[in-house]
Amino acid sequence: MTFLDTVDGKLARTTLTSSKWGDYFDHGIDLIHPPFWYVAWGYGLLATGTQWSNEVFWSVMAAILGGYILQRAIEGIAIKWLGLEIHIWRSIDTYFRQITARRNPNLILLTLFTAIAKPDWGLLAVAAWTVICLGLHVLQLLQAFAAKRSMGPLTSWMTKP
Numbered sequence: 001m002t003f004l005d006t007v008d009g010k011l012a013r014t015t016l017t018s019s020k021w022g023d024y025f026d027h028g029i030d031l032i033h034p035p036f037w038y039v040a041w042g043y044g045l046l047a048t049g050t051q052w053s054n055e056v057f058w059s060v061m062a063a064i065l066g067g068y069i070l071q072r073a074i075e076g077i078a079i080k081w082l083g084l085e086i087h088i089w090r091s092i093d094t095y096f097r098q099i100t101a102r103r104n105p106n107l108i109l110l111t112l113f114t115a116i117a118k119p120d121w122g123l124l125a126v127a128a129w130t131v132i133c134l135g136l137h138v139l140q141l142l143q144a145f146a147a148k149r150s151m152g153p154l155t156s157w158m159t160k161p
Contacts, residue, residue, distance in 0.1 A: 106130075
């Protein structure tokens with residue numbers, strides 16, 4: 001899922017063969033499909049004998065899906081109300097973007113736990129990491145609003161000399 005998807009849109013854009021609709025299609029699929037993928041992973045675990053109760057299963061799904069949706073909402077709020085993407089405001093935010101609960105870091109967790117025959121622990125790790133990242137995103141957003149209120153419009157650290 002991750003490795004090939006990381007290539008297609010970027011390759012089209014860097015070779016100047018992308019179109020407006022291709023870009024919408026690529027980003028739209030990237031935005032919509034992850035929740036379905038995690039639910040499918042969870043159902044696959046249940047089908048192969050993972051001994052989770054319904055409460056555990058749905059708690060894990062709620063953490064992952066709720067965290068995913070809320071983090072995308074935070075990104076949208078930052079763009080709309082702060083005038084920049086939350087991940088380019090400070091250098092720490094740019095670093096955090098690389099390790100936050102998204103496909104690539106989550107796939108690393110799932111792969112590592114699957115390699116030690118504990119794919120259910122992998123999904124639990126993804127849920128925990130998603131909740132932690134959601135808390136950090138909320139903190140980022142609150143700090144950004146406070147900074148905008150006290151210092152005026154925010155600018156990206158990348159635009160500074």
